[in-house]
Amino acid sequence: MAYTLPPLPYAYEALEPYIDSQTMHLHHDKHHQTYVNNANATLDSLSPEIQALTPNALLQNLDKVPTEKVTAIRNNVGGHVNHTLFWELLKVGTELKGDLKTAIKNDFGSIETFKEKFAAAAATRFGSGWAWLVLQNGKLSVVSTANQDSPVMGEKYAGVSGTPILALDVWEHAYYLKYQNRRVDYISAFWNVVNWDKVAELYAQAKK
Structure with a gap:
């Protein structure tokens, strides 16, 4: 079954002034749609067994993908999965509780230390990529990945592993219209739009 672009779960302007409406239109309608289109084009050339996998399951089973198609799957199915999660993790006005x-206090020592480590992972990711809060072996940790790689791909492909709980897109297309080259300002603004209710839901699911 072909992938489709999920609608945003809120209005394009809902994250103003932290993430502007124009960026949301371009990021969702253009960039994410391109990942969906390219993923579908790649999937068309693969076996029915691979096509039957969910996007997440496909990323967890990259060894089943023909070698010459792995990069296209990582880039485009990864982009689709990462962005689908990202939209759900954004909302103004929720509370970490x-x-x-x-768990964050226990695993990082304090909320402030967690935010510092997450911000550092996002700020120091060279080029394009993502910062993540993941649950692995019962413990929360902060990691980052390049391009559209995800922790669900595992160490072999992404260099890290774990179940994603929180994600921040640090590709320039996510922030350049409003923040230009000021990635640090974008990262600081991100804390105003984290959907902590969704993060808590993902955390509870990951613990099961």
């Missing part, structure tokens, strides 16, 4: 807040 409950079990997730306790």
Whole structure:
């Protein structure tokens, strides 16, 4: 079954002033749509067995993909999966609380230390990529990946592993219209639009 672009779960201007409406239009309607289109084009050339996998399952089973198609799958199915998650993780006005807040304090020492480590992972990712909060072996940690790689791909392909709980897109297309080259300002603004309710939901699911 062909992949489709999921609609944004909110209005394009819902994240103003932290992420502007024009960026959301371009990021979602153009960039994400391109990943969907390219993923579908690549999938058309693959076996029915591979086509039957969900996008996440496909990223977890890259060894089943013909060698000459792995890069296209990583870039485009990865881009589709990462962005689909990213849109769900954005919302203004939620609060970090409950079990997730306790776990972050336990695993990082404080909320401030967690935010510093996450911001550093995002700021120091050379070129394009992502910063992640992941759950692995019962513990939260911060990692980053290049391009459209995801922790679900595992160490062999992404260099890291774990179940994604929170993600920040640090490709320039995610912030350049508003923040230009000021990635650090974009990262700082991100904390105002984290959908902590969704992060807590993902955390609870990952613990099961």
